[in-house]
Amino acid sequence: MIALDDTDRALLRALAQDATQSAGALGRRLGLSQPAAWRRVRRLEQAGILAGRRIVVDRAALGFGVTVFLGIKLATKGRVSLEDFERAAMAIPEVQIVQHVLGMFDYRLRVVARDIGDFERVLRRRIMTLPGIGQVEANVLLTEERLPGPI
Template structure:
C-alpha cells in the first residue's frame, strides 16, 4: 500500500477533476514546480496509484439522449453461461458499462440510445437475445446533475 501525503492527495484531486492536465498545470493548480509535480505524478504511476487517464465524451453531442440502467438476471447460472453472456454483451456498442454484481440481478448494464424507440430496438434485438438472459429490469436515467 502506498502512503500518500497531502501533496499526493492534492495531485490526485487535480487529476480527478481533469485527467488531461500536464505536470506544469498540476503544479500550478497545487503550488508545486513543474519538475516536482512531474516526479510525483511519475511515482504515483509507477506505484500503481494512477493506472491511467480517461476521456469523457459528451453522449448528447453524439446524439445519444437516453441512458438506461438494466438489471439482468441470467436464466441459467454457471461459468459457461456467464462467460458466454459477458463475451456477447461487451460486443454491443451501446452498452457502455457492464458490472457483475451481487443481489437480485447478476449484472448491471449502462445502455445509451438515441431515443426510447432506439432503446427498445437495442433491448429487443440485442440484449434480450444474449445467451442466458432471464429477467431484465430497466431504469431510465432522468437526471445525473444532482
C-alpha cells in the first residue's frame, strides 16, 4: 500500500465526481502541471488504488424503475457449492451485484426490474430456481441519497 497525501486524496475526489477529466483539467483544478497530474493518476493505477473508471447509468431513464435488494439464505450449504450459486446468480441479467456476506443471510443481491410485475417474474422464474436457494427477503429501494465514492 502506498502512502496518500492530501493531493492524492483531492485527485481521488475529483475523479470520483468525473472520471473523464483529462490530466490537464485535473492539474488545473488541483494546482498541478498536466504531467504531474498524469504521473499521480498513473501511480494510483499502478498501486491498484484506481482499479478502473466507470460510467453511471440512470436505470430509470432506461426503463428500470425498480431496484430490490435481496437477502438470501442458502437452504443446503453442504450440497451446493457457493461458486455454483454465485455463477448462476451472476448469469441473471437483472442481478447487478452478488455479495457474499456474514450475518442473517448468506448473500445480498441487487436486482433491477422495469416494475414490480417484472421483478416478480424475475424472482419466480430466475432467482427462486437458483441452486441451493432457501429463505429470501426483499427490500425495495425507495431513494438513493448518495452514490459510493472514494473512502
